[in-house]
Amino acid sequence: MNLTSESKVLIQGFCEFISESNIAQMKAYGTNLVAGVNPGFGGQQKYDLPVFDLVEEVVSQFGHIDTTIICVHPYQVLDAALEAIAANIRQIIIISAGVPPLDMVKLLRKTETGETLVIGPNSPGIIVPGKILLGIQPSEFYTPGSVGIVSRSSTLTHEVAWELTKAGLGQSISVSIGSDAIVGSSFLQWLQILDEDDTTEAIVLIGQLGGESEEVAARYITETIDKPVIAYIAGRHAPPTKHWHQSGNLAIVAGRNSNFGTTQSKLTAFETAQIPVAESPRQIPELLKKVMKANE
Template sequence: MNLKSDSKVLIQGFGEFISATHIAQMKAYGTNLVAGVAPGSGGKYKYDLPVFDLVEEVILKFGQIDTTIICVHPYQVLDAALEAIASNIRQIIIISAGVPPLDMVTLLRKTETHEILVVGPNSPGIIVPGKILLGTQPSEFYTPGSVGIVSRSSTLTYEVAWELTKAGLGQSISVSIGSDAIVGSSFPQWLQILDEDETTEAIVLVGQPGGEGEEIAAQYIAEAIDKPVIAYIAGKHAPASKYWHQKGNVATVVKRDPNFGSTKSKLTAFKAAGVPIAEHLPQIPQLLKKVMSNR
């Protein structure tokens, strides 16, 4: 994984999921954005970025690209990602929301035999405070430090960061894994990354209703994670029969157990794993300071 400030970054697509403001923010943060790809617009400039028709043309011009940020129409995401993989790009961040689940299955099968990190779909990306911003997260909420954040939500990711910043707790890495029905990287993958990261001392996991990712994460924390983890689960007061729209939750289709994906199920799993749970956002820094002082 290359999240250094000098790593080369490509934008695939200039659709509704990214704006001039986001691109300007990444540039201002020092992210090494080298080009954009938009078939049919090669040879032009957009947001002060040279635009190419094909990813391979960018490689020929600038050399190997470390990360691509995909912002195309959801039905074009698979083609864009496969084009990036064919050009040996190993970090793929999918900002676009609503990618067809079968397209994601195809993409993940393709990446099974390669060391490729896929973040998203429906993700604001990754930020390493003070070093690199990959996506649409608002950098002003962050400050460099030692708390890692891994989340399924978009806005809650940086709301948590802001609570930590106000409390004097900086962040090491913050990632939203995405909240479409099927996403690339998982909670366990990022928990392992943060557990092995030398700058990270503690981890905040942010979950929400739908799926079983949090339950799997709770078990993984109990079995494999050495660093302290704090959990916050949104939607505690949401009606049990409702699922959050952005998840496209498969459970609503296959009619799983009524408790499947519920906030109650997730809270029970974290309690069983001995993971402290914040009842509200401002409580997260309090719990972190407590567990970090006890190390």
Template sequence: MNLKPDSKVLIQGFSELISTTHIDQMKSYYGTNLVAGVDPGHGGIMAHNLPVFDLVEEVVSSFGTIDTTIISVHPYQVLDAALEAIAANISQIIIISPGVPPLDMVTLLRKTENHEILIVGPNSPGIIVPGKILLGTQPSEFYTPGNVGIVSRSSTLTYEVAWELTKAGLGQSISVSIGSDAIVGSSFSQWLQILDEDENTEAIVLVGQPGGESEEVAAKYISTAIDKPVVAYIAGRHAPPSKSWHQSGNFATVVKRDSDFGSVSTKLSTFSNAQIPVAQYP
């Protein structure tokens, strides 16, 4: 994983998902080494003070190896954009776009399962290493450098947790939202292992939400494989039972799972059984 300030970063697609403000925040305010954008049919122009190319391979020819691409195209174009990046030997892919078709994500994950390619998202605001590099749309003003790692399924709740930590004098080593779509490219367990091995991280905050079973899997993984202290927060504790979490990938009714599958109560119980502390509020 290369999250160094001088690593080269590309943006594939310009849309309402990533605005001039986000690009300025990455490039001008945070110093992220954004080298170019790719927008087929618009090659040769400048957009957001970045040179625009038609193809990813053209960017590589001009700037050399690209470390990370940030994809913000239409959901139905994400698979093609990601495969183009992989063909250009880009090993870190952040997908901001929400609503990527599940079968497209399955295809992408099968394509990368035998390669060392890190995928974050879809439906993710990206990664921030406070004081060093910003990849995506996370609001950097909520963060301060420190030793607490954050891994989350949420977006705005991630920022809220970071802000509460900052106000408490607890800076952050890294914050990543793995994405809140039904199928995402990397799991809680993968990122917990990364943070457990990160020399700049001393403690970990896990932010979960209803739907699916990724939090339950993470709780069991923490109890057996993670040495650093972990505190969890599960959104929706005070939400009414009828609350629908469309982002969360809760397919219980489709696959005939128990009605409590993916519920807040199930997740809280799993963390309690694993003796992992759970905060009541961000």
């Protein structure tokens, strides 16, 4: 991954998923935003960025682009992402929410054989505190440190970061992989990234109801990750009949038992893997300090 202040960053689209204040915040944080792409508006300026009709025009003028932040309407996301891939952009962050699942399937098939990392959709992006902000994460909640955060939630990611900051536990990287039904990168990919990151000493994983990504992550942590990890499951006190659309609830699938995707299934997986699970965001710093001390 290339997450430095020198990384060249492009924004594809300007709609309700990103605002002028978000762009100003990225610039103030030192993010190297070079241009925007909005077909039909080439040659104009928007939010103090030069606007082009095509991604290839940006590459022609500025050279290789490291990351694109996609903020187009959901049904335009696939075309925007494919255009970025064709321009050899290796990091794609999709802020837009509600991308059609079939479009995401097509996008992920396209990236299977390459090195493109897709974050989102429905993701506030990535922040490396004190270095670079890619997306709409509220930077005021973060402070540089050694705790990596990987999350399926959006706003809860910021809440956890703020709890850590208040407790004197700074963060190395924070990423929300997205909360649409089908997302690009997985917990496993980001656990590996954080495990290999020299600045990360401990990891907080934030999961939520639906799907099996937390159960798979628990097994992966046991088998592969050497750094201390704690978890938190959002919505653990939700009524059993509640269906969480944003978490991609796929519990009713042929061959799955009735416990699939439930809070209990996820808690059992983490308990089996001997990974501490916080009961609330406020408890996360306390648990984290314990596991980090035990790992010294």
